[in-house]
Amino acid sequence: MKKQFAVIGLGRFGGSICKSLVDEGIEVLAIDQDEEKVNEFASLVTQAVIADTTDEKALRGLGIRNFDHVIVAIGDDIQSSILTTLILVEMEVKHVTVKAQNDYHEKVLSRIGADEIIHPERDIGVRIAHNVVSKNVLDYLELSDEYSIVELAAGPTIDGETIVDLDLRSKYGCNILAVKREEDINVSPRPEAIIKEGDILIVIGADDDINRLENHWIDET
Numbered sequence: 001m002k003k004q005f006a007v008i009g010l011g012r013f014g015g016s017i018c019k020s021l022v023d024e025g026i027e028v029l030a031i032d033q034d035e036e037k038v039n040e041f042a043s044l045v046t047q048a049v050i051a052d053t054t055d056e057k058a059l060r061g062l063g064i065r066n067f068d069h070v071i072v073a074i075g076d077d078i079q080s081s082i083l084t085t086l087i088l089v090e091m092e093v094k095h096v097t098v099k100a101q102n103d104y105h106e107k108v109l110s111r112i113g114a115d116e117i118i119h120p121e122r123d124i125g126v127r128i129a130h131n132v133v134s135k136n137v138l139d140y141l142e143l144s145d146e147y148s149i150v151e152l153a154a155g156p157t158i159d160g161e162t163i164v165d166l167d168l169r170s171k172y173g174c175n176i177l178a179v180k181r182e183e184d185i186n187v188s189p190r191p192e193a194i195i196k197e198g199d200i201l202i203v204i205g206a207d208d209d210i211n212r213l214e215n216h217w218i219d220e221t
């Protein structure tokens with residue numbers, strides 16, 4: 001059976017989640033208290049309804065408990081976001097993802113039992129900062145408070161070197177997970193694999209080690 005998704009709050013963030021889910025062929029129930037927003041999404045999603053999600057009865061009436069994944073994308077109104085999340089958690093919805101506006105909001109959401117908390121503005125800020133630090137940093141993904149994955153573009157000075165030559169493991173404590181070359185991806189490359197200029201190295205490591213790598217090695221390549 002297809003998974004059932006619901007998105008609460010149809011601002012820019014919630015709206016773009018709805019669109020992406022629909023593009024993936026997923027059935028989406030979109031909910032907002034604002035009639036105009038609901039009308040805007042009515043023809044896109046499987047079902048769009050007007051409801052105040054801080055009203056437990058309204059949520060029950062929508063059968064929200066039976067959904068596999070509910071995304072709370074209420075932004076500015078932190079109180080509504082928290083109350084909605086609390087109701088969903090108490091109803092034992094399988095998976096509740098919530099967008100946090102700030103660190104306090106995140107803390108409360110975590111305490112009340114949200115399964116996943118996302119912080120899009122902060123995450124984008126972190127990614128852009130890494131990109132600004134080094135032009136070779138193409139993308140950045142935080143895995144935990146300590147570990148990240150980074151995509152690095154190989155410059156001319158390492159063209160022709162092997163993974164062993166680069167020796168990222170002993171120099172920086174980082175490991176190369178994969179090397180992308182145009183459409184091809186070489187996962188877990190062998191030590192003798194040769195790097196070419198323009199390859200993209202996907203590297204995993206502790207944040208401090210990745211920072212050292214970004215700052216001291218990559219800009220020289």
Ligand code: ATP
Pocket residue numbers: 008009010011012013014031032033034037051052053054073074075076077080
């Ligand atoms: P974004 O950062 O995603 O752009 P935004 O500023 O566009 O956010 P917000 O106004 O923060 O969006 O909120 C997103 C939506 O959540 C709005 O359309 C708002 O009507 C809706 N919303 C807020 N509170 C509730 C509620 N209690 N029940 C249902 N929908 C709500």
